[in-house]
Amino acid sequence: MTLYQKSLDNLLVVTQSSSSPGTGWSAVSNLQTAINNARSSAKPLQLLPGVYLTSQILVDTASGGGNRLELFAEQGTVTVRLSAAAPYLLNVNNVPDVVVRGINFDGSNQTINGSGIAGLIRFDGSSTTDFIFSECNVSNSMATGVVAVNNARGRIADNRISNCGIGIFAIDSQVFIENNGLSTLNDNGICVWTSTVGGNGSVVSGNTVNWVDNASGGTGQYGNGILVYRAGNVKISENNxxxxxxxxxxxxxxxxxxxxxxxxxxxxxxxxxxxxPGAGENLSGGIISGNNIDTAGLGISVANSGLYGDGIADRCVVSNNNIINITNNAIPYPDGSTSLTTGRGITVETNTIVTNNVISLTAGAAIGLGVNDAAKDIMATGNLINNCPMGIAYSTNNSASSILVSSNIVRGYRDISNVSDPNYPISGAIVSYSFDGSSFQRDKNGGSPNTDYGNATQTSSGPLTVGMNRANP
Known part of the structure; x- marks a missing residue:
């Protein structure tokens, strides 16, 4: 099959055929040349229906007169397929205002051997501004599906991405990632990273991410639907x-x-x-609100307090979330060991408010306030807890301080007074607990249960101030 192009008044059209389609059509050596011609003539390029086999395509300032590219097809009618191992299928390098829409990009599981964050589709460089990549399908990439790097800025929206290592990866780039459908991913769904801790301002909204493995192993670096690392001021909303x-x-x-x-x-x-995650990598000012969580090993965790080489996660608000069906799950690690999730609904450590959440059917505590000495300036107010064996558990470690528990309703908890009962460690409405290195367990008072403050009038005990709660087993 031979590629043919035809120049119209305001458009360059490309098709492929075994012979010339007719008057005005001229043969062109490959898709790269057709793209260069369209850019040089400052015309959009339309691909007519078909499957186009190609090697890597580069859009840069040294080709096409340095002009922008608008590449499009009727959605679902055109596939651009990578024919052999390459650094990428399409790379936009420091060219502004590029628009790509309506095309299926198929990596055909060829090796993607580009440097840095390798991807089938790449938007690269600080002059790659206001790009739009929309209404496309991206599939079968041994690396990432769509990458934005080196201060690129644009929009990735309304695409379908499947069978890739990672779906979308923006690093040191501000990108609006909206209304995409991602599925069957080896390592992560959507990543927004920066090289150092700082502001970014990307938006991840309205996407659906389904079936994410952790083929590369790790203890949480892989296997996530949406992963934000170091990038500040990122909004993650309305995703499934x-x-x-x-x-x-x-x-x-x-x-x-x-x-x-x-x-x-x-x-x-x-x-x-x-x-x-580590010293110098703190997290501050998070808002986690209005989320619906069903079926997990733990619902919401705001973790680390600057102890044991960790960073500090603080100034967070956890509010108005609906959490149900939280279980103890075994997590296998690369060294062959396993870790069991705690089955808690919400757990926080430092300078965080937990308010107006609805939590049901957890295997562990509905709310955990602090972890031993990592417990400071925490509030749990106005939460509704149903059918959880342990309602609100808090740390009474000597280093714990300023924990307020007020105006919560706890219904359907385990009311156990015999410390020998095997269910005692996960019981009580509002009780203190400790982490023994492997699990969280309700504290004891010698051979007796510790105090349950579920229905206590306003009082203070150690780091705890408690009152105005209602508890019914």
Missing amino acids: VFNTKFSAIRLNAANNGHVVNNYCWNMREVAIFIEA
Whole structure:
């Protein structure tokens, strides 16, 4: 099959045929040449229906007169397929205002051997501004489906991405990632990263992410629906995330992130994980609100307090979330060991408010306030807890301080007074607990149960101030 192009008044059209389609059509050597011709003539390029086999395509300032590219097809009628191993299928390098829409890009599982964050489709460079990649299908990439790197800025929207290592990866780039459908991904769904901790301002909204594996292993680096690392001021809203090996949404050292109004179902580990992973990689100012979480190993975790080489996650608000069906799940690690999730609904450590959440059917505590000495300035108010064996558990470690529990309703908890009962460690309405290195367990008072403050009048005990709660087993 030979490629032919035809120049119209305001459009360049390309098709492929065994012979000339007729008057005005001229043969062109390959798709790269056709794209260069369209750019040089400052015309949009339309691909007519068919499957176009091609090697790598580069859009840069040294070709096509340095002009922008508009490449499009009638949606679902054109496939551009990579014919051999290459650094990429399409790379836009420092060319502004590029528009690509309506095309199926098939990596045909060829090796993608580009440097850095390798991807089938790449938008690269600080002059790659205002790009739009929309209404396309991207599939069968041994690396990432769509990549934006090196301060590229644009929009990735209304696409379908499947059978890739990672679906979409934006690093050191501000991207609006909206209304995409991603499925069957080896390592992660959508990643927004920056090289250092700082502001970014990307938006991840309205996407559906389904079936994310962690083929590359790790302890949480892979297996996530949406992963934000170091990038601050990122808004994650109205996404549907299903069937992930680790988290639906994971923020590491990502300041001022908004995680709002997402639906998360069937996560093996923590559904929404807000974490300061290491010294110097803190997280501050997160808002986690209005999310619906069903079936996970832990609902929402705001983790780390600057102890043991960790960073500090603080100034967070966890509010108005609906959490149900949280279980103890075994997580296998690369060294052959396994870790069991705690089955808690919400767990926080430092300078965080937990308010107005609805939590039901957890295997562990509905709400955990602090972890031993990592417990400072925490509030749990106005939460509704149903049919959880343990309602609100808090740390009474000597280093714990300023924990307020007020105006909560706890119904259907385990009311156990015999410390020898095997269910005692996970019981009580509002009780203290400790982490023994492998599990969280309700504290004891010698051979007797510790005090349950579920129906206590306003009082203070150690770090705890409690009152105005209602508890019914």
